[in-house]
Amino acid sequence: MFMKHGIVAAAALAVTLATPALARVDGDTITLGSSISLTGKYATNGLHTQRGYDYAVKVINEAGGVKVGGKSYKLAVKYYDDESTPARGAQLAERLIQQDGVEYMLGPYSSGMTKAIAPVSEKFGVPMVEAEGASRSLFTQGYKYLFAVLSTSEQYLATAVDFAAAKSSDPKSVRIALAFEGDPFSMDVRAGVMDKVKEYGMKVVIDDQLPADLSDMSTTLTKVKALKPDALIISGHSKGAATAARQIDEMKVNVPMIALTHCEAAKVQEKFPKTANGFLCPTQWVETLSKSDAMFGSAADWNAGFKADYPSYTSVPYQSAQASAAVYVFKEAFEAANSLDKDKLRDAISAVEMETFYGDIKFSAQGNNIAKPMFMRQINADGTYGLVEKAGDMVHPRNVAY
């Protein structure tokens, strides 16, 4: 009996949900949609991203919102948790567009998730500005509605190989150890590194793949100790950075140069201050960048404002900054298009050319941002990050004291 009622109730609920609710523009609110990883393996960075979106929405609304056709609209974001699973992300994107009537999308976290969602937004012709999918392969599919504010991932650690070459009298003799996760992002980073390694004719002595549920990479590090490479390059999102930092200390791994992604996101400088000293970390953005805009001010202003809203950060991850930049692109495009029509908006986004606190933004025909470079930073002994513009600025070999 109870079951019967349950089914009836569920059916009724389904009917209500299926009615197209026009949430796109509700009164004076423009709703952006995003499926974001709040649980699962990408949850750390999913949260950084969400906070970046929320902060930008708050600042833009406080400054009067978005002006379209002489009317001011407030921005809002409708989130769903995609549980870090691509299939779920694609499902939720479809739900956002079809059931919730969302016509403008903000990206999910990670290249893998973006890869799953992009075909959906493309199918419905919904423009998506994403801030966290850096995989090169996203921009070779001919997508028309996908735009990314960040630099593509093959640029992440390629500079580290340049630095290693510059520090050696004979780049051919440089021996490199690689440890990369098998997801699209890390594999792209690896491809960029491998291109450089081949260019210099260096030797790869270790090339290990890391698992998705990484909690122990001692076997890889054991091999690193035995082979003593000149540089160790690691990419495995936050968990990779945290596990590496923890075990490099515990196993007294002494490599003159260690470069890895997601240092800030994993807070390695805070949790493992001793080991993290000398780590090279690529970043999409630095708070000392001399770029600014009318909405958020300079990079430092954005940084200070974000920290005031989320005091738990000692060093703000770039994932949050670029998320804010993506929201800002929407505001600029809405005002440039002076329309809420999604196709006019799409054309306005593709024509965007702006300086922001996050750096310059200008999209190529493929949708990636071609106006902004990657930056490399090194962690100092006091846990701060110092910008490394050329190999000479770098502390080499790292100062280790185990």
Added chain:
Amino acid sequence: MWDNLQLLFVWAPIINVQVILDGIFVGAVFALSAYGLALVWGVMNIKNLAQGDFVIMGGYLAFALHQMHVPLVLILLIVMPLMFIFGWIIYVVMIRRIIDQDMFVSLLATFGLSLLLQQVINLIFGPEVQTIDMEMPVYDAFDNMVTVPSSKIVTLVLAGVIAVAVVLFMKRSRAGQAIRATAQDPRAARVLGIDIDRVYAFTFAFNAALCGAAGVLVSIIWVIQPFYGITYSVRSFAIVTAAGLGNLPAVIGAGFGIGLFEKYTGAILGTAYEVAAPVCILLLVLIYRQIQMRRNRQVVR
């Protein structure tokens, strides 16, 4: 792979010592949670898919206590009873209702519990990867080729102490005898005046406490994240399948075996295959058992 084999056995055989030591350290932790699973499986025929999440929960409790600057031994002494109480509550609320149902109900229910625990931990502690840094000295040998953090030694000793205590408890105490009697024949045990319901509750709570202990150790030697439970569940199932139910020495042996196999797989094929190693063992054991059974199978005419 060929390079790795050469490295292990020709160029730098000394790193075998490191690989073996690491295998032993992780094996000890696996054995703890696997024994808990074997108990619950053997005594109440519940296949607990939330086993790994109990481990992670113990890890996070330890992490929280560590934030309050509680010393390690005290952490263990607090987490185990806490997890025991938690296990008892879960038994009363949930397990008691599914114990007589068929296998799929217990699998579904414990899988649901696993999801629930993951999300609750995620809500409370956030999704960041956490670890307890005991800041204890690291010993090295053979020209720094082999390093042994004292935290891992402490872990091994603690795991050993807990294992011995469990063996003595199961053999000597009345409660242990009651558990073993119930595992053998619940009906006969009930006839002889054993309160089966209490024994079940105690077994499940005891399992949670063992997992909690394993979790404390995991948070000290590795990193924890709310969604890492599944890898411990898989390892526990692999170990129990290999070792059989209710045989602690075999479980410990299988724990060390899987630890070593995992580490060697990692060294030879790469770290990505480490997690796949226990699943391969699980498969091999099942295939072997299948062949073994076939020999005894007879056709009834």
